[in-house]
Amino acid sequence: MIEQKYILDANVFITSKNSYYDPQFHPGFWKFLDLGINNGTFVLHRRVYEELRKGRDELSKRVALWEPKVKGPSPKEMEKFREVCTYTVSQPQWKRKVDSFLDGADPWLVAHASISGSTIVTLEKTDIDANCKSPKLPAVARKFGCKSIGLYSLIRECKPIFELKADPFL
Numbered sequence: 001m002i003e004q005k006y007i008l009d010a011n012v013f014i015t016s017k018n019s020y021y022d023p024q025f026h027p028g029f030w031k032f033l034d035l036g037i038n039n040g041t042f043v044l045h046r047r048v049y050e051e052l053r054k055g056r057d058e059l060s061k062r063v064a065l066w067e068p069k070v071k072g073p074s075p076k077e078m079e080k081f082r083e084v085c086t087y088t089v090s091q092p093q094w095k096r097k098v099d100s101f102l103d104g105a106d107p108w109l110v111a112h113a114s115i116s117g118s119t120i121v122t123l124e125k126t127d128i129d130a131n132c133k134s135p136k137l138p139a140v141a142r143k144f145g146c147k148s149i150g151l152y153s154l155i156r157e158c159k160p161i162f163e164l165k166a167d168p169f170l
Contacts, residue, residue, distance in 0.1 A: 002158055006036070007043040007109050009122035009137065010051040012151055017059045020151075028162035030062070036158070037066050043118055046072045047105035073108060080111035080144075087143060088135050097134030106137045113146040120148040 013033075021029040036042035044063075049070045052063040073081065084107040088098055101107065113120050126138040138148040149157075 002041050004157070005041060005043055005116060005118040006121050006154060007045060007112055007116075007118040008033075008048065009109060009120065009124065010048045010105055011123045012121055013048075013052055013059060013063070014055075015123050016151070023058065023062070026162065028160070032155075032158070032160040032162070034066075037069050040069070041158075042121075043112065043116075044070050045105060045108055045112055046070050047108045051105055071112070073111070074115070076115050077108070077111045080114050081107055084110045084114075084140065084144065088140060091135070093133060094135045101135040101140075106135075106140065109137065110141050110144050110146055113141060113148075114144045118146075120146055121151060121154045122148055123151060 016029065017023065020026075023030050033042065037044050044066055049063060049067070053060050085102055088094060088101060088107065091098070094101070109120050109122075112118060120137065120141050122137050124137045126136050126142070132139075141148045
């Protein structure tokens with residue numbers, strides 16, 4: 001049994017659907033997400049849920065099934081969110097791009113992970129250049145003592161088995 005909790009960024013779902021794990025060809029991956037969300041191993045934050053529901057596509061319909069498992073912000077998380085916003089706004093190199101970061105789910109993911117000890121799962125990469133012009137989720141997470149990993153690291157840690165159901169060459 002997996003003890004660690006993971007909070008998933010919207011880009012994990014969107015990019016998976018649009019490229020690596022098209023639901024038509026990789027139903028096992030989506031079952032993996034279903035199981036993780038339904039058993040509480042994967043956290044689906046309200047802000048991520050809202051971003052994904054805007055799409056009005058297959059992904060939006062799938063996400064709607066997870067609504068009972070969506071986590072809204074706690075009072076402690078709301079307090080931490082304000083800290084994340086204050087920090088992000090205070091960084092002069094991000095001045096022009098900070099609004100798009102603050103309008104999305106990213107600061108909420110950092111706040112949640114900071115309070116709960118969850119690991120953030122994102123496909124966003126940290127820009128190691130100190131002159132980066134926009135806040136990146138992994139960099140802000142690190143500032144608040146949160147671990148962030150990519151999707152493949154999540155798969156390695158959880159070790160699901162995605163099995164081929166039929167021989168496609170017959």
